[in-house]
Amino acid sequence: MILALMIGILLIGGVLCWLAAQWSAAASKWIALLAAVTDLALSAGCWLRLRDPGPNAPWFIDFRKAWIPSFGISFHLALDGLSLVLLLLTFFLGTLAVLCSWREIKQRRGFFFFCLLWTLAGIAGVFVAMDLFLFYFFWEVMLVPMYFLIALWGDTRRRYAAYKFFIFTQAGGLLMLLSILALYFIHGQGTGNYTFDYFSLLNTALDPSASKWIVAGFFIAFAIKLPVVPLHNWLPDAHSEAPTAGSLLLAGLLLKTGAYGIIRFILPFFPADSAAIANWAIPLGVTGIVYGALLAYSQTDLKRLIAYTSVSHMGFVLLGIFSFREIAMQGTIMQILTHGISTGALFVMAGMLKERLHTRDLGIMGGLWTTLPSMGGAFMLFTMASLGLPMLGNFIAEFLILLGTFPVSPILTVLASGGLILSALYSLRMVQKTFLGPPSTPHALKDLSSREWLTLSALSISIIALGLFPQPVIDLVRPVVRLLVSN
Amino acid sequence: MTTTQFDALLPYTLLAAASLVVILLIAFRRSHTVIQVVGFILMCMVIAALLKVRSVLPVAVPPLFRIDGLALLFTALIVFCVLIIGLFSFVYFEEREENPKEYYILLFLSTLGATILTISVHFISFFIGLELLSVSLYALVAYLRTRNNAVEAGMKYLVLAALSSAFLLFGMALIYMDKGTMDFTAIVPSGSILFIMGAGMMVVAIGFKLALVPFHLWAADVYQGAPTPVTSFIATVSKIGVFAVLLRFAQSIHLQQHPEVYTVFVVLAIASMIAGNLLALVQQNIKRLLAYSSIAHFGYLLVSFLTIGEAGTQASIFYLLAYSIALLAAFGVIVLLSTRQKEAEDLADFRGLFWKRPLMAAVFTIALLSLAGIPLTAGFPAKFFVLASGVRQHLWLPVVVLVLTSIVGFYYYLRVIGVLFAEAPETPGLQQREPKERLLQPYFYAAIYATLVVLTALSFWLGILPATTTDGIREFLLIR
Numbered sequence: 001m002i003l004a005l006m007i008g009i010l011l012i013g014g015v016l017c018w019l020a021a022q023w024s025a026a027a028s029k030w031i032a033l034l035a036a037v038t039d040l041a042l043s044a045g046c047w048l049r050l051r052d053p054g055p056n057a058p059w060f061i062d063f064r065k066a067w068i069p070s071f072g073i074s075f076h077l078a079l080d081g082l083s084l085v086l087l088l089l090t091f092f093l094g095t096l097a098v099l100c101s102w103r104e105i106k107q108r109r110g111f112f113f114f115c116l117l118w119t120l121a122g123i124a125g126v127f128v129a130m131d132l133f134l135f136y137f138f139w140e141v142m143l144v145p146m147y148f149l150i151a152l153w154g155d156t157r158r159r160y161a162a163y164k165f166f167i168f169t170q171a172g173g174l175l176m177l178l179s180i181l182a183l184y185f186i187h188g189q190g191t192g193n194y195t196f197d198y199f200s201l202l203n204t205a206l207d208p209s210a211s212k213w214i215v216a217g218f219f220i221a222f223a224i225k226l227p228v229v230p231l232h233n234w235l236p237d238a239h240s241e242a243p244t245a246g247s248l249l250l251a252g253l254l255l256k257t258g259a260y261g262i263i264r265f266i267l268p269f270f271p272a273d274s275a276a277i278a279n280w281a282i283p284l285g286v287t288g289i290v291y292g293a294l295l296a297y298s299q300t301d302l303k304r305l306i307a308y309t310s311v312s313h314m315g316f317v318l319l320g321i322f323s324f325r326e327i328a329m330q331g332t333i334m335q336i337l338t339h340g341i342s343t344g345a346l347f348v349m350a351g352m353l354k355e356r357l358h359t360r361d362l363g364i365m366g367g368l369w370t371t372l373p374s375m376g377g378a379f380m381l382f383t384m385a386s387l388g389l390p391m392l393g394n395f396i397a398e399f400l401i402l403l404g405t406f407p408v409s410p411i412l413t414v415l416a417s418g419g420l421i422l423s424a425l426y427s428l429r430m431v432q433k434t435f436l437g438p439p440s441t442p443h444a445l446k447d448l449s450s451r452e453w454l455t456l457s458a459l460s461i462s463i464i465a466l467g468l469f470p471q472p473v474i475d476l477v478r479p480v481v482r483l484l485v486s487n
Numbered sequence: 488m489t490t491t492q493f494d495a496l497l498p499y500t501l502l503a504a505a506s507l508v509v510i511l512l513i514a515f516r517r518s519h520t521v522i523q524v525v526g527f528i529l530m531c532m533v534i535a536a537l538l539k540v541r542s543v544l545p546v547a548v549p550p551l552f553r554i555d556g557l558a559l560l561f562t563a564l565i566v567f568c569v570l571i572i573g574l575f576s577f578v579y580f581e582e583r584e585e586n587p588k589e590y591y592i593l594l595f596l597s598t599l600g601a602t603i604l605t606i607s608v609h610f611i612s613f614f615i616g617l618e619l620l621s622v623s624l625y626a627l628v629a630y631l632r633t634r635n636n637a638v639e640a641g642m643k644y645l646v647l648a649a650l651s652s653a654f655l656l657f658g659m660a661l662i663y664m665d666k667g668t669m670d671f672t673a674i675v676p677s678g679s680i681l682f683i684m685g686a687g688m689m690v691v692a693i694g695f696k697l698a699l700v701p702f703h704l705w706a707a708d709v710y711q712g713a714p715t716p717v718t719s720f721i722a723t724v725s726k727i728g729v730f731a732v733l734l735r736f737a738q739s740i741h742l743q744q745h746p747e748v749y750t751v752f753v754v755l756a757i758a759s760m761i762a763g764n765l766l767a768l769v770q771q772n773i774k775r776l777l778a779y780s781s782i783a784h785f786g787y788l789l790v791s792f793l794t795i796g797e798a799g800t801q802a803s804i805f806y807l808l809a810y811s812i813a814l815l816a817a818f819g820v821i822v823l824l825s826t827r828q829k830e831a832e833d834l835a836d837f838r839g840l841f842w843k844r845p846l847m848a849a850v851f852t853i854a855l856l857s858l859a860g861i862p863l864t865a866g867f868p869a870k871f872f873v874l875a876s877g878v879r880q881h882l883w884l885p886v887v888v889l890v891l892t893s894i895v896g897f898y899y900y901l902r903v904i905g906v907l908f909a910e911a912p913e914t915p916g917l918q919q920r921e922p923k924e925r926l927l928q929p930y931f932y933a934a935i936y937a938t939l940v941v942l943t944a945l946s947f948w949l950g951i952l953p954a955t956t957t958d959g960i961r962e963f964l965l966i967r
Contacts, residue, residue, distance in 0.1 A: 066954075067952075067954065068868075068953055068957070069954060070954065070957055070958060070961070071875070071957075133871075136862075137862045140861060140862040140867070141862050141863065143861075144856065144861055147901065148908070151905055151908065152908055159905060162901075162905075163898065163901060166897060166901060167894060167897055167898060170897050171891075171894045174890040174893065174894060175890065177871070177874065177890070178874070178878065178886065178887070178890055181874055181875055181878040182878055184875075184878075185875075185879050
C-alpha cells in the first residue's frame with residue numbers, strides 16, 4: 001500500500017502543482033518540494049523499518065490488486081533491496097531536481113513541476129512494478145512528461161533533442177511490449193494461466209528459438225535506455241538540451257531504468273540467453289567505456305561532455321551485469337547509485353554555471369575558481385568522484401566491477417581499466433577549462449546561494465558516505481544479488 | 488413480422504422516424520435551435536430503445552437483418568458519435584452562410600444507413616444501408632456549396648463512391664451467380680474463380696469506404712474540404728458502419744478459410760499502416776493529418792480484424808471506441824476554433840494554443856496522445872488489445888509493421904503537440920475568444936465544452952480502468 005501511496009503522492013502532487021500555479025507560482029514549487037520530500041521520507045522510513053525481510057525474502061513489501069482481470073493484469077507492486085535502493089535514489093534526486101529548478105524555471109512553472117513529478121512517478125513505478133503490463137505502463141508514463149521537460153524548457157535545439165529522445169525510447173518500448181506479449185501467450189498456452197505477473201512468468205518454459213527473439217526485444221529496449229554504444233545516439237542531445245532538472249533526472253534516473261530492467265528481467269527470465277548475450281555485451285560495454293571517454297575528451301560543450309561520461313560509466317554497468325559474479329553485481333548497483341549522484345551533481349553545477357554565464361561553451365569559461373571558490377571546490381570533488389578517486393563512491397563501484405570481471409575476461413577488463421585513465425584525462429580537462437586557467441569573465445559572479453549550498457552538500461555527503469561506508473547498501477542488496485547470481 | 492421482431496427493430500425505426508420528424512419540423516417551425524434540441528432528444532431515445540431491446544435479443548428478421556449483441560454495440564457506438572457530432576454541427580452551421588436545417592435530415596438518414604449496415608446479413612440490406620449512408624454523404628460533404636473546397640470534395644466523393652458502389656454490386660452479383668444465395672450465412676466457402684473475383688470486387692468497395700491503401704486517394708481531400716462535423720462523421724460513423732458489416736461478413740463466411748482473400752486483407756492492413764503513417768508525416772493541415780492518421784488506424788484495426796475471433800472482435804470494438812472518442816475530441820476543438828471566415832486547420836493556427844486556451848489545448852493533446860497510444864489514455868489499452876490479439880494468432884508480420892509504423896506515428900502527433908505548446912505568435916489569430924460566443928446561444932458552447940471534458944475524462948477512464956468496458960463488451964458479444 002505504501003508503494004502505491006508514494007506513486008499516488010507524486011501523481012496528485014503534480015496535478016496540484018499545475019492547478020496551484022493558476023493562483024500563485026510560488027505555491028507550485030512548495031507543493032512539488034513537499035511531495036518529493038514526503039516520498040523521500042516514506043522510502044527512508046521503509047529502509048529503517050524493513051531491516052528484516054521476513055518470510056518471503058528477499059521481498060519486503062508486496063501489494064497486489066486486480067486491474068484488468070480478464071487479461072490477467074494486476075496492479076502488483078513489490079519491494080526488495082534493489083528496488084528500495086533505487087527508490088531512495090529516485091526520491092533523493094527528485095527532491096534535488098525540484099530544488100535546482102527553484103529559480104531556473106521562470107515560465108509555466110505549474111506545468112513544469114507537473115511534468116517533473118509525473119516523470120518521477122513513472123520512474124518510481126518502473127522500479128516497483130511486478131506485473132509486466134504495469135511495468136510497461138510506467139515505462140511509457142515517464143516518457144511523455146520527460147518529452148515536455150526537454151521540448152518546452154530546454155535549450156536552443158530542444159525540439160530536435162526531445163523528438164530524438166522520445167522516438168528512440170519509444171521504439172525500444174514497443175519492441176519490449178511485443179516481447180512481453182509473446183511471453184504472456186507462450187506462458188498462457190503452456191500452463192493455461194494467462195497472466196502478466198512477474199513471479200508466474202519467471203518460470204516460463206521457452207524453446208530456444210522463441211526465447212531468442214523475446215530476449216532481443218527486451219534487450220534492445222533496455223540497451224537504448226542504458227545506453228549501450230551503438231544505440232546511445234539520443235543521449236548527448238537529450239542531456240545537453242534538457243533543463244538542469246531534466247538532465248539530472250535523465251542521467252541520474254532514466255538511464256538506471258535500463259540497467260534495472262536488465263537485472264530484474266533479462267537475467268532471471270532468460271538465464272541461458274543471458275550467457276549468450278554476455279559474449280556481445282561485455283565487448284560492447286568495454287567499447288562504451290573507451291568510446292564514451294574519447295568522445296567526452298573531445299567535447300567543447302560542458303553538458304555534452306558530462307553526457308558522454310555517462311556513456312562511459314554505463315559501459316561499466318553493462319560489464320558488471322554480464323560478468324554474472326556477485327562482486328561485480330554489487331559493484332554494478334553501487335555504480336548505479338554513485339553515478340546517479342556524481343553525474344547528477346555535475347549536471348546541477350553545469351546548470352548553475354549556465355545560469356551565471358549563459359553559456360555551456362568550455363572555450364568561454366576558465367578561471368572561475370577566483371570568483372566562485374565554493375562551487376569550484378564542489379566541482380572538483382565531483383570530478384574526482386567521477387574519475388574514480390578512492391574514498392568516493394564511484395571508486396568502490398568501479399573497483400568491485402573490475403574485480404568481479406577480471407576472472408571472466410582478463411583482457412577486456414584490462415581494456416576497461418584503461419578507460420579509467422581516459423576518464424582522468426577528460427575530467428582533468430573539464431576542471432582545467434572551467435575553474436582553472438586565466439579568468440575569463442571580468443565581472444564578479446555570485447557564489448553559491450544557500451539553496452545551492454543545501455543541494456550540493458546533500459550530494460557531497462552522500463557520495464562521500466557511499467565511498468567510506470558502502471556496506472549498508474551491499475547488505476541491503478545482497479539477497480537479491482545472491483539470487484540472481486545463483487541462476 | 489412478429490411483435491418481437493418489430494420490437495427489436497425499434498431503434499432503427501426511431502432513427503428512420505427522426506429524419507421524418509426533422510422534415511416536418513422544417514415545414515412548421517424553421518428554428519435551428521428547436522431542430523437541434525429535438526434531434527438530440529431523438530438520439531437519446533434511440534439509445535434508450537437500444538437498452539430496452541437488449542432483453543429480447545438476439546432476434547433474426549429473415550432474410551435481411553439480424554439484431555444481436557454485436558449489432559447493438561456498433562449501433563450504440565454510432566449513435567453516441569452522432570449525438571456528439573450533432574452538437575458540433577449546431578455551433579458550426581449556426582455561423583456559416585448555408586441554411587443548416589436540411590443538414591439534419593441528411594445527417595440522420597446517413598446515420599440510419601450506417602446502423603442498418605450493422606444489422607444486415609444479406610446483400611440487399613448491405614447495399615441499401617451503404618447507399619443510404621453514401622448518398623446522404625455526397626450532399627453532406629458538399630453542404631457549404633459556395634466554397635470551392637467543399638464542392639471539389641463532394642465531387643470527388645461522389646465519383647469515387649459511385650464507382651465503388653458499382654464494384655460492390657458487381658461483386659455481389661458474381662457471388663450470387665456462383666452460390667445462388669445472397670444470405671451471408673448461406674455462402675459456403677469455395678475456391679471457385681467466380682467467388683474469388685466477386686470477393687475481390689467487394690474488397691475494392693469496402694477498401695474505398697474504409698479508406699484503406701490503395702483506395703485512400705479521396706480521404707485527405709474530402710476530410711479537408713468537408714465541413715468539420717461532416718469530416719468527423721466520415722471518420723467515425725461511416726467507417727464504423729462499414730467495418731461492422733465487414734466484420735459480420737467475414738465471420739459468416741469464415742474468412743480465414745479463404746487464404747486468397749485473407750492475404751489480400753493482410754496486404755491492405757500493412758499498406759495502410761505504412762502509407763498512412765508516412766503520408767501523415769508531411770502534412771501541414773490538421774484535417775489532412777487526421778485523415779492519414781485514420782487511414783493508419785484502420786490499418787491497425789485490420790490486424791485485430793484478421794484474427795476473426797472472440798478476442799479480435801472485442802479488441803476491434805474497444806479500438807473503435809477509443810479511436811472515436813479521441814477523434815471526436817480533436818474535431819470538437821477544431822470546430823470551436825474555426826470562425827466563419829476560416830477553418831482552424833493549418834498547423835500555424837494552433838501555435839501556442841496551450842498558453843492562451845489551456846483547456847482546448849489539453850483536450851487536443853490528450854486526444855492526440857490517445858491516438859498515439861500513450862498510457863493513461865484510451866488509446867493505450869486499445870492498441871494493447873489489438874497487439875495482443877495479433878500476437879495470439881501469430882500474425883507476426885502485421886504486428887511488427889504495426890509496432891514500427893506507430894513509432895513513425897509518434898513523430899507527427901508529437902509535432903502537433905509541440906506546436907500546441909510552442910511560443911504563441913504575437914499577432915492575434917483564431918485563438919482569441921471571438922465575440923461570436925456572445926452572439927450564439929451560450930448554452931451550446933457550454934454544452935460543447937462539457938462534451939469535450941467528458942470525452943477527455945472518458946479517455947482517461949478507458950485508459951486507466953479498461954476492465955469494466957471490456958467485460959461489458961464481452962457480455963454483449965455473447966448475445967448472438
